[in-house]
Amino acid sequence: MYRRLIAPGALAASLLLAIPASAADFQPGASGIGDPYYPAYGNGGYDVSHYDLRLKYQPKTDQLEGTATILASSTQDLSRFNLDFGLTASEVRVNGKKAKFARSDVQELEVTPAAGLPKGTPFTVVVKYAGKPSDVKLWGFTSWQRTPDGGVAANEPEAAAWWFPANDHPLDKATYDVSIAVPDGTQAISNGTLQSQSSKLGWTRFNWRSAHPQATYLSTLAVGKFDITTDKTADGLPVINAYSKDLGANEGAAKASVERTTEVAEWLESVYGKYPFEALGGYVPNVPSSFALETQTRPFYSPKQFANGSNVSVVVHELAHQWYGDSVSVRGWKDIWINEGFARYAQWLWSEKEGEGTAQELADYTYAQHPADDAFWTVKPGDPGPENQFDAAVYDRGALAIQALRNKVGEKNFFAILKGWPQQHAYGNASVSDFIGYAEGVSGERLGGLFDTWLFEPSKPGASAARASAD
Ligand code: ARG
Ligand code: ZN
Secondary structure (H helix, E strand, O other): OEEOOOOOOOHHHHHHHOEEOOOOOOEEOOOOOOOOOOOOOOOOOEEEEEEEEEEEEEOOOOEEEEEEEEEEEEOOOEEEEEEEOOOEEEEEEEOOEEOEEEEEEOOEEEEEOOOOEOOOOEEEEEEEEEEOHHHOOEOOEOOEEEEOOEEEEOOOOOOHHHOOOEOOOOOOOEEEEEEEEEEOOOEEEOOOEEEEEEEEOOEEEEEEEEEEEEOHHHOOEEEEOEEEEEEEOOOOOEEEEEEEOOOHHHHHHHHHHHOOHHHHHHHHHHHHOOOOOOOEEEEEOOOOOOOEEOOOOOOEEOHHHHOOOOOHHHHHHHHHHHHEOOOEEEOOHHHHHHHHHHHHHHHHHHHHHHOOOOHHHHHHHHHHHOOOOOHHHHOOOOOOOHHHOOOHHHHHHHHHHHHHHHHHHHHHHHHHHHHHHHHHOOOOEEOHHHHHHHHHHHHOOOOHHHHHHHHHOOOOOOHHHHHHHHO
16 A cells, blocks of 8 residues: 655655655554553544444353454554454455454453555455353353353453454444354354344354443353344334343343333433433343343343342433433443433332332431441542442442432432433443533533542542432
8 A cells, every 4th residue: 555645745755755655654553442440442543433233152062153244444543453352263355355453461362464544444244153151251250141051241340352352442332233153053142133133054144233432341142042022112113122032030130120111211311312322121031149230131130130029220320321321321431420320310210119218318328338447438439440330339429429419409400410411412321520521511610629529639628519319
């Protein structure tokens, strides 16, 4: 590839002296996207717009294999770039031509295209790969959980690199087509809508599409024997739920909770505005862990979430994330309060509506529950550090901050903020300081002090701050 004609104006000279782009001009993309909490997560130098995954999974052996086709665009003159990936690649092509590839670190696949990629060029990467996701340990763990009849990819902040090569950070969202073949009689669940399903040679292929920008950790794949229910909302959106056939005693409670997805989403629309995606649902694989995750359009719930009977509150939490977390995603992982504070607060609002305690009562209770010397107050929800990213303080003190905001700006401004924010940043990324600025703009109040107290002080706010919120 040739670039930058020298000797402008001297036609003959420029034709002769047109120089090939030199390796010195083209630099490797960074091996991380620049998140201070997780320096290795994501990569620099390019931006993905679409992942097309064509896969096959054999539950008996935990063997996953297939081809990922990635549509991306370079954001610098790129000599090589990394993908975050733990399985084994057998061939990599860039723009159709074979590329060199090597594992530079356990989670880093380093790809050197035959020719440098000038800044701003769309390019295509094809990765052929195979492996056993549950064997892969990245950062000491696997985000792939095997089940008796399949497996599930779901985790936060990282889940992608165990099942597809990715620019694995929420800053680089993309759309997805996930096509997955599993043995006949087994099902495969992913995000969005099921475009089609067909069987041949003993394998059933499920073709899923997620049509709005989606963060890598919100992309999911679950294989197993599922009961799948399909329905439509009043607005005509497909609602697809999937329940492992092996939920045992938790089956009734799981269904009694997840079947309320449409009702909960309708209520959330009254608080957070129009539902941002093209489909809804939930799935419950038979994993032993106790975990839930707001996988886009279709949250993941583990059966233990329903061990005490129905748990609509967790459905409220995961669906609230569709606005706060999925449509509007963190810029960096330090912004986690925007996800978890607002998902917890949605549970408080649901409780208020159901007559099970108002948000103010729950705030007072939470405040009183943790004495001043409780380590709970040492975690700053606005910047908790990677080790406390999912600490209870991010959720509960995070919701206290939102109650304090409600009391400061009044009901009208407060609900305008709750509904306006997901609209303002739909399908994008935003930070805690963006939120504070937005809330100040809507309310006309200065809110720096309030948020410092509730999000950034490593100590229990005084009774006066708490009472100010109660008055
Ligand atoms: N976002 C998930 C939820 O609130 C929680 C994820 C917790 N992640 C973790 N690694 N512990 O439902
Ligand atoms: Zn959450």
